[in-house]
Amino acid sequence: MEENFNKDDLLGRWLGGSLSEAEERELKARPGFAEYERLAQTAKELQRPAYDAQGALAELKERRKQLGAPAGTGEVKGAKVLRLNPVYWMGAAAAVLLLITAIFLLRPGVDLELMAAAGTTEQADLPDGSSVQLNAVTSFAFNGDEVERVVKLDGEAYFEVKKDGRPFTVNTPRGKVRVLGTSFNVYSREGVMRVSCSTGKVGVSFESSSPDAGQGEADTYTLTPGQSVSIDANGLVSEASIPDNESLDWLNGRSVFNARPLSEVIAELERQYDIEIQLPIGHDLEQLINTGFPHDSLDLALQIALLPLESLKYQRQGEKVTLSPK
Amino acid sequence: MKEEPTKGVCEESVYDQTFLRVAPLLRNFLIYRTGDAGKAEDLVQDAFLKLWDNCAKVAPEKAKAFVFRVAENLFFNQVEHAKVVLKFNAHQAGISEKSETPQDLMEENEFREKLERAIAALPAGAREVFLLNRVEEMKYREIAELLNISQKAVEKRMSRALLDLRKIHKSL
Numbered sequence: 001m002e003e004n005f006n007k008d009d010l011l012g013r014w015l016g017g018s019l020s021e022a023e024e025r026e027l028k029a030r031p032g033f034a035e036y037e038r039l040a041q042t043a044k045e046l047q048r049p050a051y052d053a054q055g056a057l058a059e060l061k062e063r064r065k066q067l068g069a070p071a072g073t074g075e076v077k078g079a080k081v082l083r084l085n086p087v088y089w090m091g092a093a094a095a096v097l098l099l100i101t102a103i104f105l106l107r108p109g110v111d112l113e114l115m116a117a118a119g120t121t122e123q124a125d126l127p128d129g130s131s132v133q134l135n136a137v138t139s140f141a142f143n144g145d146e147v148e149r150v151v152k153l154d155g156e157a158y159f160e161v162k163k164d165g166r167p168f169t170v171n172t173p174r175g176k177v178r179v180l181g182t183s184f185n186v187y188s189r190e191g192v193m194r195v196s197c198s199t200g201k202v203g204v205s206f207e208s209s210s211p212d213a214g215q216g217e218a219d220t221y222t223l224t225p226g227q228s229v230s231i232d233a234n235g236l237v238s239e240a241s242i243p244d245n246e247s248l249d250w251l252n253g254r255s256v257f258n259a260r261p262l263s264e265v266i267a268e269l270e271r272q273y274d275i276e277i278q279l280p281i282g283h284d285l286e287q288l289i290n291t292g293f294p295h296d297s298l299d300l301a302l303q304i305a306l307l308p309l310e311s312l313k314y315q316r317q318g319e320k321v322t323l324s325p326k
Numbered sequence: 327m328k329e330e331p332t333k334g335v336c337e338e339s340v341y342d343q344t345f346l347r348v349a350p351l352l353r354n355f356l357i358y359r360t361g362d363a364g365k366a367e368d369l370v371q372d373a374f375l376k377l378w379d380n381c382a383k384v385a386p387e388k389a390k391a392f393v394f395r396v397a398e399n400l401f402f403n404q405v406e407h408a409k410v411v412l413k414f415n416a417h418q419a420g421i422s423e424k425s426e427t428p429q430d431l432m433e434e435n436e437f438r439e440k441l442e443r444a445i446a447a448l449p450a451g452a453r454e455v456f457l458l459n460r461v462e463e464m465k466y467r468e469i470a471e472l473l474n475i476s477q478k479a480v481e482k483r484m485s486r487a488l489l490d491l492r493k494i495h496k497s498l
Contacts, residue, residue, distance in 0.1 A: 005485075009481045012481035015488075016465075016481055016484065018481075035492055039441060039491050040460065042437060042438055042441050043441060043456070043460040043461065045438070046442070046461050047461075048462070049354075051354070053346050056353075056367065060371050064375065067375070254432060304432060305428065308427075
């Protein structure tokens with residue numbers, strides 16, 4: 001099918017507007033044309049990066065003055081003004097930030113301790129060859145000895161565990177995850193724990209939800225790829241098949257919510273963007289909504305995430321976002 | 327305006343006008359080619375310094391072609407930027423259409439992000455032609471003139487760009 005388009009330059013002439021009607025009909029009938037159309041159309045909507053021409057002109061005149069070149073002398077070699085590339089600055093800033101947010105503390109019984117602050121994610125290789133990625137606002141500690149590998153987690157993390165004979169356990173306030181070698185996501189916040197399996201097998205057991213439910217081993221759930229199990233703040237356990245694109249949403253720079261309470265959406269927005277969101281007093285935070293948002297543009301995220309809440313509008317002042325009735 | 331020999335590029339006002347008119351396009355073109363905004367803006371400055379040096383020899387209507395040629399020569403010897411970074415402004419999703427769901431908008435957003443990455447991965451020749459046409463809204467004839475290539479070549483590069491974009495976009 002690709003060769004259909006490779007053979008000629010109809011595609012190029014199409015966007016140049018030089019196709020005859022017959023050619024245009026032929027092109028549009030080809031399979032895959034819709035994709036080219038969408039690509040071409042979307043590219044048209046790209047906005048050029050902003051450029052301050054006036055500012056650049058002022059800078060240019062400054063340089064001309066420094067070079068002292070009279071107009072039309074024709075021989076000055078453009079002595080280059082050294083400018084610190086902003087990318088380097090950002091790199092340096094990021095490195096400092098990493099130092100601050102990823103605090104490696106060596107304490108007895110803890111091989112590695114890591115924290116991801118609001119608005120950041122962290123990635124680390126563990127001493128056993130496994131790796132972990134932390135979502136915003138997450139604390140993590142790893143310890144390994146001869147018989148086991150143990151993680152303490154509060155927040156959300158994605159694990160890729162290397163098999164080495166020792167079990168790998170993730171402890172959260174709500175329960176534990178036990179694996180040998182596999183990849184999985186653990187979400188553990190505010191009484192909610194959710195574990196999703198990407199590859200291999202994952203064993204999950206929750207702390208008994210009520211004190212009188214007796215002690216001892218709670219039910220153990222075994223997850224295979226695509227499956228997830230969760231316990232909510234009331235101790236209600238539910239198993240589901242959640243596609244990776246929802247459970248691993250944050251690894252792809254976005255958050256997806258299917259029938260999740262509004263409170264969770266708001267909290268995730270706050271964590272991803274390090275903002276504070278104020279809702280109208282008495283607004284139902286438990287209502288379940290389907291929504292999502294990208295992690296790279298706050299205003300876009302707010303616009304998209306709040307779409308289902310038709311009765312609310314938002315106002316943003318720096319890091320403070322206020323939702324109010326329309 | 328009969329005989330005013332001083333109304334050339336050496337005249338500050340003419341020079342300024344030329345800069346404000348030509349520099350934005352030149353700079354975008356250089357970004358499209360080099361994939362490096364910082365370098366592009368430096369090159370714009372260098373090219374216009376050259377124009378100032380040569381203002382007596384360059385007629386105002388030739389100034390645009392002059393700075394484009396100088397800028398091209400300036401970066402011709404430089405190695406192409408290892409990693410092409412094209413940053414477009416975050417597109418403000420039009421929320422006007424009521425029928426759009428968050429999922430739709432996210433999907434659109436992702437489609438666009440992938441497109442931006444795919445564009446960055448294009449060969450320089452196809453990329454610059456594609457962006458000059460799509461983003462700068464230049465006609466093939468204008469692009470051909472600017473790059474000193476034939477219109478046929480522009481068509482070919484556009485075809486190449488679309489074919490590659492679809493392939494790369496799919497693989498992302």
